[in-house]
Every structure is written in C-alpha cells, then in structure tokens.
Amino acid sequence: MKAAVLYGKEDVRVEEIEAPALKAGEVRIQIEVALTCGTDLKVFRRGYHAKMIVPPAVFGHELAGLISELSEAGAQAGWSVGDRVVVANSAPCGCCFHCQAGQENICDDLLFLNGAYAESIAVPARLVGKNLLLLKPETDFLDAALVEPLACVVQGIDDAKMRSGQHVLILGAGPIGLMFVALAKALGCKVTVAGRRPARLAAARSLGAAQVIDIGDGADLVSKVRAATKEHFDVVIEAVGKPDVWEACVHLVRKGGTVNFFGGCPAGTTVTLDTTLIHYSDLTLLASFHHTPRTIRRALEFIESGVIRAADFVDGECGLSELPGLLKSMTAGNRVVKTLVRVRN
C-alpha cells in the first residue's frame, strides 16, 4: 500500500510499503479520510516527537474509515468488516496510577497510533478496546476525523470548568482556537478571539465569536486586547503555544478568573509570571494535555449532533503524493487551517 513515512527533519516520503499482518485483537481500517494537524507540522519541522512518533514511521494520526479486516479476537469483540469507524490516536493503559485516578490523558504508558496518511492502518488491540468508535450511518467520515483534536478541546473546556454565561477570551485562531470558539459558543459562553490572520478571524466570527481582535504582528498583545475591549474575561484560553502569549494571559483574565495554558510551547522554554498579580487576583492557572476515552466519546457526540462540522475547519485538500509538498509549504508560512488528505486516487 501507499503510505507517507516520516524519516526525520522535514523529510516525509510517500512510498509503497507492506501492510503489516494483523496481530491478535487488531483490526484493519481502510482509511477514507485523513486530516492534517498542527502537531504534524511541529513533528515535520523537528523530525520526531519523543512521546508520539519516532522515525522512521508511518505518519499522520487523524483518520476515519471502514473496517476492512479483523483478527479473530477483533471479531469476537463484536466488530464487523464494513463497520464505519473513527479511532483516536492513542489509548491509555488503564492500570497505572494516573489511569486509576481517572486522568488517562496523562497515562504513564499512552500507546500512540500513527499512519493515517496511508491506504490502511492496523489498529492495536488496546486502541480497539478503548478508543475505536462506531459511527452513525449518516455521519460523514470527514466530520468524524475531527474527533481527536476536538477531544483535546473538550478536555480543555472541562478542565477550565467553562459554563454558560461566562465571558471567554481565546488567544489564537488556528484549528484548535476555532474549535474552542465553536464549543464555547455551544456551551453558551460569550466569546472574544484575538488572532493574527483576517481569514481566521472571519472564521471565528462565523463560528459565533461576539468580537474578534486583530493583533497584527502579535507585539504588545496585552495593550492591543485592552484597547479593543473593556470586557472582564472569566476564562482565557491560550491556543497559540508561545511563551510570551502564556505570559500575556495572566494580564487579560479578570480577578478570580481561570487561565488554561492549552498551547504546548517548544521544549525547554520558560515563562515569567507576576506572582503578586496571581496571588492577589486569586487566579486559577492550569494546563490541559491530550484526551481521555471519555472526552473522545464526548467529541464524537458533538460531531454527530452537528455542533462541530468539518466544513468550518477544513479549508484544503490534497492527494497523498502531494503531502510532502504541502508540509513544506506550511512550514514556509502557507497557513491552511486543516487539509483533507486523499489517501486513494
């Protein structure tokens, strides 16, 4: 089968590879839809991700498709060839301290699945057991493929205890920032978005943001937001992943408010925060990572109830052979939100 293989820094090649034979408990998914993700771009630039993917390895992790082959145990588990499914990009062990505490997102032994940019993928038994979900007949594969990033956003919203009536500031209007807009709006929050690209800000508006703030080159973020709005923000979400934006958050949230440092910054970076401000303003600062089997299921409910639709986030399309070129052009500054990768011609 054809697959995109990550070899290292800015080195992804589309090759003919052997589809691995299924092991006990595994199922094979014929991939109908694969989506690009911000994490892919980070990994492409760096050449690896210590936790998620170590090259050489088949690349990509957002997918939906049809079960095309079952191991015996897979069949016993109730799956059938032809089932329309989505699978998450990881599954927790279920036994470690954090899993037992209900924090499966930080499981000590998360098993990651890569290989969405391929004609098919063998799903390990643990993922089949924990994070393989059957789609409703009317659910579009393209919508379903949003489950993984959306589950991370559901995690972020739950962690920040966001609720109806709150005023929420979202910093960043990439795919994740935009998913926060859609879910916060669905929850009944009043949403303001600060971002850099007019097309993204227009997307935020159409998803229901009450106000959008163009922060231009990103310099003087705090004064630009303050000049644009007198709103007191109950919750501030950092969806950029830059230390200076993390630092700005504590100056933009109201007294007694909550900041979720959602965007992961480059390894080794640090931030400087005003301790007096944090203490006397009684701020709650937190960070969310990844998803759990529960938030994966919540995410699919949001998709299947029509709250989240791929049409609002997927703005590009390419064939598998064009993927390396697309990743290069994204590295050079071509900022599509998400691209549908057609794995078969």
Ligand SMILES: [Zn+2]
């Ligand atoms: Zn992703």
Ligand SMILES: [Zn+2]
């Ligand atoms: Zn665990």
